[in-house]
Amino acid sequence: MNAKIDHSHDRQKITILKEGENIPALVDLGIFSKDYKIIKSKYDKFKQINRFIELIDDAFKESNINEISILDFGCGKSYLTFIIYYYFVEIKKIKANIIGYDLKADIVAHCNEIAKNYNYENLKFYVNDISKGNLYSGKIDMVVSLHACDTATDYALEYAIKNNVRYIFSVPCCQHEINNEICKGGDFDILLKYGITKERFSSLLTDSIRASILENKGYKVDMIEFVDFEHSPKNIMIRAKKTHAENDKNLLEIERLMKSYKFGQTLYNLIYKK
Numbered sequence: 001m002n003a004k005i006d007h008s009h010d011r012q013k014i015t016i017l018k019e020g021e022n023i024p025a026l027v028d029l030g031i032f033s034k035d036y037k038i039i040k041s042k043y044d045k046f047k048q049i050n051r052f053i054e055l056i057d058d059a060f061k062e063s064n065i066n067e068i069s070i071l072d073f074g075c076g077k078s079y080l081t082f083i084i085y086y087y088f089v090e091i092k093k094i095k096a097n098i099i100g101y102d103l104k105a106d107i108v109a110h111c112n113e114i115a116k117n118y119n120y121e122n123l124k125f126y127v128n129d130i131s132k133g134n135l136y137s138g139k140i141d142m143v144v145s146l147h148a149c150d151t152a153t154d155y156a157l158e159y160a161i162k163n164n165v166r167y168i169f170s171v172p173c174c175q176h177e178i179n180n181e182i183c184k185g186g187d188f189d190i191l192l193k194y195g196i197t198k199e200r201f202s203s204l205l206t207d208s209i210r211a212s213i214l215e216n217k218g219y220k221v222d223m224i225e226f227v228d229f230e231h232s233p234k235n236i237m238i239r240a241k242k243t244h245a246e247n248d249k250n251l252l253e254i255e256r257l258m259k260s261y262k263f264g265q266t267l268y269n270l271i272y273k274k
């Protein structure tokens, strides 16, 4: 983080998670100091989870649900997972059942310990490779993922599509797959000339294909800037809500791009080829 950036304006806009408030878990997870001040090195992470919660709040402000079930794919240290639980249970007073999956056993154990300390009895973390398919089979209302690496995002979206999950909030990260495969073959070859433009083009292509598949599968999709670039360069959120029947309207365009530029895409394979 650039020490010279003035964050005073940002700070005024923070509404749901307030600095200075005793928010359980944020101290233990190292985002807040013991006197509930944001730790400088965690400011960007704080901005991310705060914005994530604001976007979830936008979707649930008017809702009168009394229970919700959520899966977090690639939860890592689970700052977001804890805050989503806090938001629904402590702020909205809604019963929340939340599961976080990650590959790292030590981090998962630590998160379960913190959840236990706070009596967050319906917040559970499991060591699980989400690409292997051994995932929760009950009803899930919302899938979230924040910076789940590369194709891990595709497995989260596949789960949501195949399990008829109503809400998706997904911020992808390190979209390497298309970047590793793409070859010249169409009107946009100029973007493949330089490494940085190729990488950004591939990443936008990846997320546009994911969004288009979600549309085909009955979701209304928004692609939104999640936080300012200074807080994370991986700052596009795919926000989706199941609203309509399935169709194939984007399929030809996706397949045309894949054929012209000679790349594969995991979500496409999982949904259309499996």
Ligand SMILES: C[S@@+](CC[C@H](N)C(=O)[O-])C[C@H]1O[C@@H](n2cnc3c(N)ncnc32)[C@H](O)[C@@H]1O
Pocket (backbone or CB within 6 Å): 073, 074, 075, 076, 077, 078, 079, 080, 101, 102, 103, 104, 128, 129, 130, 131, 145, 146, 147, 148, 149, 152, 173
């Ligand atoms: C960049 S971290 C993000 C963690 C957290 N969501 C956050 O924003 O702080 C990505 C996480 O995804 C996890 N991950 C990557 N591939 C995975 C897979 N196949 N199954 C489960 N977790 C995975 C990694 O272990 C890592 O903790």
